[in-house]
Amino acid sequence: MKEDVEKQIRHYLVTRGWDKLRPSDLAKSICIEAAELLEIFQWSSMTLEETKNDAKKMEQLRAELADVLIYALDMAILLDIDTQQIIAAKLEQINQKYPAELMKQAGDKEPGTDDTYLRIKQEHRRKASK
Numbered sequence: 428m429k430e431d432v433e434k435q436i437r438h439y440l441v442t443r444g445w446d447k448l449r450p451s452d453l454a455k456s457i458c459i460e461a462a463e464l465l466e467i468f469q470w471s472s473m474t475l476e477e478t479k480n481d482a483k484k485m486e487q488l489r490a491e492l493a494d495v496l497i498y499a500l501d502m503a504i505l506l507d508i509d510t511q512q513i514i515a516a517k518l519e520q521i522n523q524k525y526p527a528e529l530m531k532q533a534g535d536k537e538p539g540t541d542d543t544y545l546r547i548k549q550e551h552r553r554k555a556s557k
Contacts, residue, residue: 464491
């Protein structure tokens, strides 16, 4: 599937003459589309289930998420970045940085409300800045 999607994206880039886009322009486009994705949730705090059950929101989300993903893949393709390799490497890094056992200790707390994640993130930032 990855190869098919990336082949389609490379084709649309080449056929439009967009295969020389600047990485900075693609990064800007990713941020703009991500902001449009975020805008869907402005002034709401819908749960996962509420979001899935809202057909209109899901339609908007699909469109905006596709834009973000396409721009991200545009950048990876034009820079010859192996998306499977970088995702696998990042997941391994996350597994080491945020061990599942430690993250699950939050118990019944809503995801994102436990301070363990933030504490670990801040520790890693302090170490990286030294």
